[in-house]
Amino acid sequence: MGVIEKIKKNLPSWVKKIFKKKRARIGIYGPPNAGKTTLANRIIRDWSGDAIGPVSEIPHETRRAKRKEGIVVNANGAAITLDVVDTPGLATKIDFHDFMAYGLDEAEAKRRAKEATEGVIEAIKWLDDLDGILLIMDATEDPFTQVNVTVIGNMEARELPLLIVANKIDLPEASPARIKSAFPQHTVIPISALEGYNVDKLYESIANHFG
């Protein structure tokens, strides 16, 4: 990290607020299969007509961070240019047997597991180079996982903005309220990245939070 970057990083948050910027590099984080790439594709398609990567029901489909620059988001009269980084799913354990349950043979499952571990490392390294993050949680799952706690703790320690996205609200068992009650100190936006429900609200929050 350069000297100027170090000084910028250590500035008090009230100083940073005075010099608000209109361009931000944001990372999309979350556990495997929370819908990170689906959301990245939704944002990029909505604002540039492109896509970032394939999605799959097999966990750890994204095993390399993917970046798309210059996505201009206009919402509620505010505009912000985003560099979007879709990161591999974070986990504390990766067992190749879990991939075999999806029909992969042993060699393929081991290869995927190895790449997934590298992906987790890459996602953690990216935390040092971001202006803010969207933390995606599957609203049908228990939000109180160590991965979520660690990501939130890291953003709080760095005093960087964080938006929690409660995804999959199109599913009947989804409970965004459970996520709100788990992390009451942060803004939680319930959406369906797949169906596009409530994404306008997400764009407004992105413009307000990261602008």
Added chain:
Amino acid sequence: MSKKKTKKRRTEKSNAHEGIRIDIISKDRISTMAPMEKIRLILDMVRDGSIVILERGLTPEEEAKLIEMTMTEITPNDFSGIEIESYPCKQRTTFLGKLLGKTMFETRLTVVGAADQLKTLKRDHDFISALVSVRSRG
């Protein structure tokens, strides 16, 4: 007593001593260690089959580093990672801290074990329930 019976009794006796080792590390000890020392110590103990309890846990940055190091050690059929149980850090903001842009974090009790030994059953703001099992030996 026949040889067979003696052998059976010995096996039963050794099984009776089989259990789960728990290593409890005080905050005094952990506070004197550098981040990498803490991480190495935790990972070595966990890989040896211990459940590690830290009186005061790791900072968010150290937790991220622990996950990173864990990923480098995952090996098929040997080590598939870790399970960590902890409560979120408490933030302490002082006037001087605010002025300097520094937030103090108070880390909390943390339990770490191998993924095949420690399993979270239920977790909330103020309650964690976990299942600890003896490591299966193939």
